[in-house]
Amino acid sequence: MSLLKSSTKLAGEGTSQVNNVTKCIASSYSDKQGTTPNSLDTWILDSGATYHVCDSLSFFTAYREVHAIPVKLPNGNIVTTNIVGDINITSQITLKNVLYMPHFSFNLISVSRVSQDLGCVFAFTDTLCFIQNSMQKMIGSGRMINGLYYLEGTQSQVEIQTGKQCNSLAIPKTALWHFRLGHTSHKRLELLQKLYQNIEVNKVDFCCDICHLAKQRKLSYELSNSRASSCLELLHMDIWGPFSTPTPHGHKYFLKIVDDFSRFTWIILLKGKFETTSKIQNFILFSEEHFGHKVRYLRRDNGPEFLSLSKFYISKGILHQTSYVNTPQQNGRVERKHQCILNIARALMTQSHLPPRYWGYAVLHSVFIVNRVPSNAIKGQIPFTVLHNKLPDLSQLKVFGSLCYVSTQDNHMSKFDHRAKKCVYLGIKPGMKGYVALDLHNHEIIVSRNVIFEETIFCILIIHQNLWEYMVPPNDIHSSHIAPNTTTNDQETTNNPSTRQNNFPIEPFSHPEPSHTTSPSNHDQPSNSPTDCNQSHDSIPPTPTHSPEPSPTIPLRKSTRTSKLPSHLLDYHCNSMTHTTPYPISHFVSHDNLSPSYSTFCLSLLTDKEPESYAEASKHECWTKSMQTELNALANNNTWVIVDLPEGVKPIGSKWVYKIKRKADDTIDRYKARLVAKGYN
Ligand SMILES: [Zn+2]
Structure with a gap:
């Protein structure tokens, strides 16, 4: 997790050194002297940094001038800073001797320095980080996003959540086409540059973390030299899925179709395999009509969903070929294409920070890109160009996410x-x-x-x-x-x-x-x-308000506005967002170790209580309605006949029993009230 790697110490006056930044997330680095003025005020917990770094003077509670301290930037430039100060990063953590580095677009917390200064302990899990003081009391926490631990509950995050101030990650403008084209290689970019004058290939060899995180090595399947002789002559088909998270529209699979000649690829999202046959038929009918070529061969795996189309293939004169079980090399082209598409889709998801359920859009966009960049399999030609006989229009291509x-x-x-x-x-x-x-x-x-x-x-x-x-x-x-x-x-x-x-x-x-x-x-x-x-709320978070950045020369101006939670969060314990009580319950009672579904269940138990008496139930509309339903049912079934009480008979009473019926996902199905006789007296 070390963002700063150690290196030779630079000659300074002994106050402080920031290690040589040899690697940084491309998506979070921007040169503030350039055209990307955006600044990050998120804080990264870095075990490799020996000093804290902050990019904005507005965070400092106090600072002083020192002799210039040289610091090496990711692009190799050495810049100096002569301002060092203190920052109250949360109500419980104050950072001392923070270097003011306006050229950084992120802020670093040196884990070793906080440990020394505050005598605290850091515990890292695969997704979280906890900071405890010497009394073993939790004074802060971090959350891992894309391999880095970000401090939670900072003042700026509180403001962001409440819409007072906002934040973002920025990418260098020189890397724009690298990001637009789904992190395509330098070589492909150079090929495209010959075709499109407006495509810029960044000269600076920056390190793109997303490429490393998202891309997988190529499969080692044997390359076959045979190739169809015209478009649509041979189509490779395969289905992928199910994915654990369905898309917002309920898609769990995708059908991939690769044209052997052009290597043009189509993706069709599917809710289930039952959709396969109709989608394939529609695809073949449409593409033959649209491109004016006939499909002759169809190569696919042994999935039963393809077999039911035999009659259709015969009627169209299509010969279908299957690959042998456990020899996916037979379908190597589809497999390779699949890795390529997933590599890009993974990069798009990583750079965009979107929740997993938007994978469908990332997959569709990666195919859009794959069809528009040169392919090695067809000697550097562009699949779109081979199929459509013209260059694709890239003027509308934007950075996904x-x-x-x-x-x-x-x-x-x-x-x-x-x-x-x-x-x-x-x-x-x-x-x-x-x-x-x-x-x-x-x-x-x-x-x-x-x-x-x-x-x-x-x-x-x-x-x-x-x-x-x-x-x-x-x-x-x-x-x-x-x-x-x-x-x-x-x-x-x-x-x-x-x-x-x-x-x-x-x-x-x-x-x-x-x-x-x-x-x-x-x-x-x-x-x-x-x-x-998929949200349990329908309220609209407050729109971030206009808050001009303070000029760097003016000392910190604290906002006087009172922070307010968005209404949709009022039902939740948001410990990192409010600091009004000295001992928030969330520090002592936590649902963090529960699975999401069990946690939902526990919370629902706290909020929905079954009444114990008629007096209690009659105050709530849901229960009065269910009691009325029960009375109607009793009347409709002729459950009783009203008679005079015979002499010497002691009537027994009745009692309301209330139950909340739940669905499998713990949400409330209905409120059930039953009138029962008190048979025991
Ligand atoms: Zn990249």
């Missing part, structure tokens, strides 16, 4: 409504050349042509109690230097998952000329996509 603003053109808007939504870019909607974006406020998927991109910025995912949120940079950053990419007034929200499914994923259905409709389309349809957000 980057921040974007989708314009809200709505007739029903008032003058002071926001004119854009903060979103995360999820890919291109082929055909209409629309952009697919995830609305950060309500987690809806939007397709729009009217989008402004902040491609160098990724939002940071913060997870609390299985809820996730993005930290987004403030409105005022960057807006000046990115021009709007599209000016058409065409936007739609795709609330209907089936519509989205049909519109988005399949390439062959994606290349008709864009329809330049000008109506705002179905934008004002009511939102009804519960599957999109």
